[in-house]
Amino acid sequence: MSRQPAGLSKDLICLRAAKELTPGMYVNLGIGLPTQVANFVPRGVILHSQNGVLGFGPIAAEEEMDWELVNAGAQPITLSPGISFFNSVDAFAMMRGRHLDVAILGAYQVSEKGDLANWRMEGEPLGAIGGSMDLAYGAKRIIVICEHINKAGRPRIVKKCSLPLTGKRVVNTIITNLGVMEITRKGIELRALAPGVTTAEVQKHTGPKLMLSDDLKEMEF
Amino acid sequence: MLDKGNSPLVNKLVSSISEAVADIPDGAAIGIGGFGAAGTPYRLVLALAERKLKRLTVVATSPRQFEALLQSRSVSRVITPFARYADPSAPNPLLEPYLKGEVKVEILPIGTLVEKLRAAGAGIPAFYCPVGVGTLVEKDKEKRRLGGTNCVLEHALPLDFALVKAQKGDSMGNLTYRMTSRCHNPVMAMAAKITVAEVDETIEAGQLDPETIVTPGIFVHRVVKGEKPPANWIYRGVKLKEQKT
Numbered sequence: 001m002s003r004q005p006a007g008l009s010k011d012l013i014c015l016r017a018a019k020e021l022t023p024g025m026y027v028n029l030g031i032g033l034p035t036q037v038a039n040f041v042p043r044g045v046i047l048h049s050q051n052g053v054l055g056f057g058p059i060a061a062e063e064e065m066d067w068e069l070v071n072a073g074a075q076p077i078t079l080s081p082g083i084s085f086f087n088s089v090d091a092f093a094m095m096r097g098r099h100l101d102v103a104i105l106g107a108y109q110v111s112e113k114g115d116l117a118n119w120r121m122e123g124e125p126l127g128a129i130g131g132s133m134d135l136a137y138g139a140k141r142i143i144v145i146c147e148h149i150n151k152a153g154r155p156r157i158v159k160k161c162s163l164p165l166t167g168k169r170v171v172n173t174i175i176t177n178l179g180v181m182e183i184t185r186k187g188i189e190l191r192a193l194a195p196g197v198t199t200a201e202v203q204k205h206t207g208p209k210l211m212l213s214d215d216l217k218e219m220e221f
Numbered sequence: 222m223l224d225k226g227n228s229p230l231v232n233k234l235v236s237s238i239s240e241a242v243a244d245i246p247d248g249a250a251i252g253i254g255g256f257g258a259a260g261t262p263y264r265l266v267l268a269l270a271e272r273k274l275k276r277l278t279v280v281a282t283s284p285r286q287f288e289a290l291l292q293s294r295s296v297s298r299v300i301t302p303f304a305r306y307a308d309p310s311a312p313n314p315l316l317e318p319y320l321k322g323e324v325k326v327e328i329l330p331i332g333t334l335v336e337k338l339r340a341a342g343a344g345i346p347a348f349y350c351p352v353g354v355g356t357l358v359e360k361d362k363e364k365r366r367l368g369g370t371n372c373v374l375e376h377a378l379p380l381d382f383a384l385v386k387a388q389k390g391d392s393m394g395n396l397t398y399r400m401t402s403r404c405h406n407p408v409m410a411m412a413a414k415i416t417v418a419e420v421d422e423t424i425e426a427g428q429l430d431p432e433t434i435v436t437p438g439i440f441v442h443r444v445v446k447g448e449k450p451p452a453n454w455i456y457r458g459v460k461l462k463e464q465k466t
Contacts, residue, residue, distance in 0.1 A: 031307045050331060051256035051404045067258045068400045073307050074257030074285070085400055087407040087435070088256070089339050092332030096352060119328075126304035126319060126326060128283075129358070134332035137352045168355035 005148065005201055007177035007194040008219075014040050015221055017104055017145045017175050021045045026054070028095065028135055030105035030118075031073040031128075033145055035059070037104055038077070046082075048100060050131035052091045055083040072131060095131060096138040103139035105132060107146045107171075109161040112208040114171040114183040116144065117163035122152075129166070136167030148176040149205050157181070157188065158207035178202045180219060187211050192219045233394040233444050234423050238268045241417045241445040245382055247274050252338065252409040253281040254385040257307075260402035261286050262386040262419035264447040269384070270295060280338070280380060282331070282405065283307070288314050296324055300378070302331040329358060335408050337378035342411025342440070347376045383413035386447070387436065390420035391429050394438030403435060410440040419447040 008016065014037045021027055023044025029035050038047060039058045046055050049071040057080035060066070065076040094100060109117040116136055120127030136142060146156055157174065174181040179202050180192040189211045190202060195218055203210050235241045242265055245251065251269075255261025270289035276297040279287045283303035290296050291314050304326050305313040318324040330352050340348055349372035353359055363374040385406040387396035396418055398406060410416040418436075423446045 049401075051259070051401050053401050066400070068260070068402045070257040070259050070401050072257065076258075085398070085403055087403050088331070088335040088405045089408050091404075092335055096332050096350075121309060124305075124309070126313070126315060127328060128303040128305055128307060128309070129328050129330050130302050130307065131331045133330040133352050133356060133358065137354075165356045 005178060005197070005205060007148070007197050009177075010036070010147075012221070013145050013147075013175060013177055016180070016219055017143060018042065019221060020143055020173070020175075021102060025101040026094075026099065028100050028103040028131075028139060029071070030103065030132060030135065031130060032106040034104040034106055035071055035073045035075055037145070038071075048091070048094060049077075050088070050091045050095060050134070052086045052088055053077070053083065054086070054094075056080055057083075092131070092134055095134045098138050098140060100135070100139045102141045102143060103135040104143045104145055105135060107144045107156055107174075108150065109156055109158050109163050110144050110171050110174055111158055111161045112183070112188050114169045115161050116142070116166045116171050117161040118166050120164045122163060127164070132166045136170040141172045142170050143173045143175060144171050145175045148178045148202070155205050155207045178205065181210070182213075184211070189213050190216060192217055194219055231394075231426075231438075232392045233438065233442060234392050235443045235445045238264045238419070238445055238447065239271070241265060241419075241443050242269045242272065242384070245269060245272070245274065248276040249274075249381040250278040250280065250379070252380040252383040252405075252413055253279065253286040254383070254404065254406035254409045255286045256282045256401065256404035257285070259400065260386045260398070260404045260406055262384045262417075262447065265384040265417060265419045265445075266290065280334070280378065280409075284314050291315065291318060291324070294323070298325045298327075300327045300329065300334070302329060302334055304328045329353070333358070333375055334378070335405060337375055338380070338405075338408045338412040340377035341379040342408065345377060347374055349373065350375045378412065380409065380413040381415065383409040383416040385410050385416060385418050385436075387418050387420045389422045389424060389429060390418050390441070390444035391424050391426045391438070392444070393426040394418070394441030394444055395426070395429055395434045396420070396436040396441060396444075397429060397433050398435055407436045407440075410436050415443070416441045417443045417445065420444055421447065
């Protein structure tokens with residue numbers, strides 16, 4: 001078992017993930033850490049949540065909370081100009097029907113082929129699929145954000161997922177506290193390192209062998 | 222505004238919450254609207270729990286919608302996308318009855334669930350869906366490749382009763398919603414033989430702008446005024462302010 005190596009705080013992981021988003025994109029933020037990305041998205045990015053809301057603002061401060069304005073993780077969110085509300089059938093048509101440009105999801109495991117496991121934890125009898133399978137199938141690009149190793153100290157990036165899958169070969173990009181990685185046909189390519197983190201450290205906490213990008217550099221925010 | 226002296230003879234307004242759920246029998250399949258904190262007909266669910274029914278099948282987003290029915294031991298089967306709270310560290314009221322074998326649990330993607338409900342409401346017996354292929358969701362389901370995509374056969378999910386939450390409901394059963402309280406409520410209403418709507422405000426037919434009606438009255442059989450949300454309704458220790466009407 002190893003301790004979580006240094007690198008980015010959770011907020012910085014979210015900030016780095018938000019850098020992948022550009023104005024005009026329709027983006028879904030999964031439950032857990034990804035919902036916090038809402039606090040960092042550039043202006044003009046249109047956020048979607050599967051409970052039937054498009055174009056919402058940041059997570060609500062306590063004095064702004066309204067129990068009828070929440071995201072899929074049941075967190076109170078805020079109104080923003082251009083916001084719209086719709087029913088679940090339409091919300092999932094947007095997801096399954098390939099209308100979303102990006103989904104940012106959490107993960108318990110990601111395989112080197114891009115398989116994603118994020119609905120049942122190790123040893124858990126039940127679990128929560130939520131909208132994750134709909135997103136894994138339907139979003140044009142899947143970005144996973146998570147801490148590089150799990151609470152038990154084991155790598156989340158593995159050769160083959162041992163947990164039940166959310167989707168097969170669906171992940172495009174992984175952003176962790178240690179680096180930015182892209183799933184390619186040949187394997188996982190390390191594209192950027194968190195400040196102060198070495199390639200050897202990232203490899204030490206990763207299951208499969210990483211390929212190093214020709215353009216490997218320090219993360220930019 | 223629409224009333225030209227021919228008031229509709231239909232009146233779906235029911236005077237009390239308990240009366241609205243009085244005829245739901247043991248063993249019924251019940252859909253409960255709501256997603257996260259929003260759109261859940263808490264008063265109807267609490268009244269149903271008080272009846273201490275047995276062997277209900279419950280279809281809902283998460284245990285948040287039906288925790289009271291687990292406490293009253295009214296449930297024998299649950300069909301849900303979240304067989305725990307979204308936050309895995311929160312206590313899971315479904316776990317113990319599941320492990321004891323008292324409650325069967327089927328976990329499925331939300332998009333598939335709402336489409337199964339829509340199919341039931343729209344007269345479509347089954348459909349092929351690409352979501353869940355290559356996962357536990359495809360287990361024991363017929364598979365077919367369509368348009369270059371692997372799919373699984375999903376059957377319609379009809380409900381005996383739907384309990385929904387809306388903002389305004391008129392005497393003909395027309396409903397409007399407020400913000401993310403809409404969520405699964407319209408599709409639950411479509412899928413059920415009998416839909417009971419808990420609303421913040423009951424009004425006479427003709428008082429709603431027809432352009433704002435989201436669920437038309439054909440899908441709604443009873444409309445009852447709820448009270449304010451339960452005072453103990455909290456989100457992670459923060460008491461949310463009461464609902465605006």
